[in-house]
Amino acid sequence: MKKKTNLGLKIISLNRKASFNYFFVDRIEAGIVLKGSEIKSIRQGKVNIAESYAIEKHGEIVLLNSHIPAYKQASYSNHNPTDERKLLFNKREINKLIGKVNREGFTLIPTKMYFKKGKAKIEIAVA
Template sequence: MKHKTKSGLKIISNNRKARFNYFFSEFFEAGIVLKGSEVKSLRDGKANISESYALDEHGEIFLVNSHIPSYKESSYNNHDPKRNRKLLLNKREINKLIGRINREGFT
């Protein structure tokens, strides 16, 4: 699903199922640490985040169970399509997320 927003940015993948099944009290914008072949695969519009979720590991947040398929033109040095990907958030945002999950029973 590729379309442009008002700011001119392209949305490559959107989890509409999560917006329907869950209530979001707050939204965070995060970057994702990707490998080269993952970037090329995303530019082709091939990503699935419908079953993915964020997980806290040692004070860092990771995107788990997302699927970015292997880039068809890449060589032997391909990435694992289901690997955990680190999310780039400020320390303040990470602490806020972890605190809310532990304190208020949010998931």
């Protein structure tokens, strides 16, 4: 029987610049709310998270400044490439992250985007 090596992970995009510019305290995995044309563009590997960051907005964590280009075969209802995208966390995780950002002055930086069991995930580092 063949041994699985990557446990279903397919890395799409890495933010290598973040490890040079920031010191990571903690890393947390989150899901992303995406539209159909966004997920198809991500499956093609066309995503850029190098200059992106996450903030708290109305009790939710949203990803800003990430670039997912338009899917060529999509119809007229294509997505905006630089929209803010909601990240999926538990309420306890959201409160913990908001506390670290507000009280201790940390920043939320995405380090990598990948597929895990067919779902798009993003790793957020507290830096």
